Amino acid sequence: MIVEDVIIYVSYFLEKLWRRQVINAVIMVHNSSDPKHLNCYTWDPYTEGHCGNQFKYPTVVGECLNEQIQSEKGLFSSKIPDQLSRCPVLIQTCIIEPYVIKKEEIVDENNASLEGIEVLLLDIIAQKLNFTAVYRVSEKYNTLAYTLNELASLRADISIGAIPPDNEKHEIFDFTVTYLDESVTWCVPSSEETPRWKNFIFSFSYQSWSLIVFSYMSCSILTWFLSRNDLLESLNYRNLGRIFLWNYSILLNIAIPKQPLRVTARYIIYAYILFCFIASVTFQTFLMSVLTEPIFEKQISNFDELISTDLNFGIMESHRRFYEADPKYKNILQKAIICDDIRSCLHNVSFYKNIAVAVPRLYMDYIGNRYINSKGRHLIYAFKSDIVSYPIEMLMKKGFSLLEDFNQIILKLKETGLLSKWQNDYLSETYSIEEMNEPEDESVTKGLSLEEIQIAFLALFIGIFVAVLVFILEHCWKRSCVIPVF
Incomplete structure (x- = not known):
C-alpha cells in the first residue's frame, strides 16, 4: 500500500514537471523499509507506444545509499528519442496564402488538411523526426492573435502563419531560426479607364x-x-x-x-x-x-499620393507595431481598420474601391491574379516600394524539446534552396490561374459598342441643343423687331 502511494505521488510530480516543460527530471523518495535508502524515480515519455501522456508508470533508475548514487544507465538519460514513433504534434495555424493554404473544405478544425510553404516545411520535419503533424485551424477566428493564444494556453505545440519576429513573443514562446523573408506593401484600387x-x-x-x-x-x-x-x-x-x-x-x-x-x-x-x-x-x-487601346486615369503609386486621397486604410493586427515605429503612419494608425479577414478587405479594394490595404507582398503576389476583370486587367495595384521587410519564423511553446532538431533541419533546407523553390512553385501556379482568365482572342471581329461611339452621339446632342437654342433666340429676336401696324 505504501509503495502504491509512492508511485501515485511520483507520477503526480512528474506530470506537473512535464506540463511545465521540465523534460528530464529525477525524483528521490525514501525507501519504506530503509529510511537511509533513497529510490530514484523517472519516466520515459516516448516508450512502449506512449507519446508523453502516460504518467502512471515511473521507473526506478537508481538508488542513493550511504550518500552514494548508484545507477547502471545514468539518472538523466535522453528522454526525447530520435524517432517519435508517429506521436502527434499539435500545430495551430493561421491561414494566409501561400504559407498555409486550405486543400479542401475544412470538416474537422482539429485535424485539417492543409498545404503551403510552411506546411511543406513541417511535413518534411515530421518525416525526418517521425512524428505526426496535426494541423488545427479556426475559420471563425483566423487571426494571429487567436493562434498565439492557443499556443500560450498549451493547447498547441507549434504555431505557423507568416509570423514576424517580436521581442514580446520571444519572451513567451520559443522560436526557430528564420527561413523566409517577407515585406508589407500598400494595395490600392487600379486606376479607372478614362471615358x-x-x-x-x-x-x-x-x-x-x-x-x-x-x-x-x-x-x-x-x-x-x-x-x-x-x-x-x-x-x-x-x-x-x-x-x-x-x-x-x-x-x-x-x-x-x-x-x-x-x-x-x-x-x-x-x-x-x-x-x-x-x-x-x-x-x-x-x-x-x-x-x-484604352487610356487610364493616373494610378496611385506611392504613399504621398495615397494620403492625398479619400480612401480608408486597412492593416493587419500583427503588423500594427510596424506603423507605431514610424511617425509618418501616426495619422493612418488612428483611423485604420483592422483587417481580420484579408480577403474581405481586398474585395472592397477591387470592387468598391473605397479602401487601401497593407498586406504581405508574397500573399499579394499569390492571390492578386485572382482579382482580374473580364478584360484581363488587374483590379488591385500593389506599390513597388515596401513599408517594411521582416523575416518569418515558427513559434513553439516554451521549452519545446525538439527546437534544436527543428533548427538543424530548417537550416539544411534553407541552404539547399528548397524553401525558395517552393515559393516560386506556388507563385507559378498563380500565373496559370491568370492564363485561364485571359480575355478572348482579340483577332475575333467585334462590332463597335455604344461606349466606343458615345462621343458621336454626344456631339449630335450638343449640336441639336445649340441649334434649338439659336432657333429660339432668332425667333425671339424677329418678334421683337416686328413694327406694329396701326
Whole structure:
C-alpha cells in the first residue's frame, strides 16, 4: 500500500514537471523499509507506444545509499528519442496564402488538411523526426492573435502563419531560426479607364486645342478683313459668318465650293488648309489608338499620393507595431481598420474601391491574379516600394524539446534552396490561374459598342441643343423687331 502511494505521488510530480516543460527530471523518495535508502524515480515519455501522456508508470533508475548514487544507465538519460514513433504534434495555424493554404473544405478544425510553404516545411520535419503533424485551424477566428493564444494556453505545440519576429513573443514562446523573408506593401484600387468622350476631347493637349482655335479664328478674320472691301471678291468671303462656316468645313476636311480671288487671301486659305490637313491626320491617328487601346486615369503609386486621397486604410493586427515605429503612419494608425479577414478587405479594394490595404507582398503576389476583370486587367495595384521587410519564423511553446532538431533541419533546407523553390512553385501556379482568365482572342471581329461611339452621339446632342437654342433666340429676336401696324 505504501509503495502504491509512492508511485501515485511520483507520477503526480512528474506530470506537473512535464506540463511545465521540465523534460528530464529525477525524483528521490525514501525507501519504506530503509529510511537511509533513497529510490530514484523517472519516466520515459516516448516508450512502449506512449507519446508523453502516460504518467502512471515511473521507473526506478537508481538508488542513493550511504550518500552514494548508484545507477547502471545514468539518472538523466535522453528522454526525447530520435524517432517519435508517429506521436502527434499539435500545430495551430493561421491561414494566409501561400504559407498555409486550405486543400479542401475544412470538416474537422482539429485535424485539417492543409498545404503551403510552411506546411511543406513541417511535413518534411515530421518525416525526418517521425512524428505526426496535426494541423488545427479556426475559420471563425483566423487571426494571429487567436493562434498565439492557443499556443500560450498549451493547447498547441507549434504555431505557423507568416509570423514576424517580436521581442514580446520571444519572451513567451520559443522560436526557430528564420527561413523566409517577407515585406508589407500598400494595395490600392487600379486606376479607372478614362471615358471615351474624354479621350476624344483630350486627344490634343490644351495648348494644341488653343492653337487650333487661334488659327481658325485668325485665318477667318484675316481673310474677311482682306476681302471685305473688294467688290470683285465673292460675297461669301466678304461675309464674316460665311467665312467662319467655310473654315470650319476645311477643319473637318470638307471641301469648300470656291476659293478667294485675292492672292493674299488665297495664300492664307492655302496655309490654313495645310495646317488643318496635318492636324486632322494627327488627330485621327491618335483617335484610332484610343479606340483600340484604352487610356487610364493616373494610378496611385506611392504613399504621398495615397494620403492625398479619400480612401480608408486597412492593416493587419500583427503588423500594427510596424506603423507605431514610424511617425509618418501616426495619422493612418488612428483611423485604420483592422483587417481580420484579408480577403474581405481586398474585395472592397477591387470592387468598391473605397479602401487601401497593407498586406504581405508574397500573399499579394499569390492571390492578386485572382482579382482580374473580364478584360484581363488587374483590379488591385500593389506599390513597388515596401513599408517594411521582416523575416518569418515558427513559434513553439516554451521549452519545446525538439527546437534544436527543428533548427538543424530548417537550416539544411534553407541552404539547399528548397524553401525558395517552393515559393516560386506556388507563385507559378498563380500565373496559370491568370492564363485561364485571359480575355478572348482579340483577332475575333467585334462590332463597335455604344461606349466606343458615345462621343458621336454626344456631339449630335450638343449640336441639336445649340441649334434649338439659336432657333429660339432668332425667333425671339424677329418678334421683337416686328413694327406694329396701326
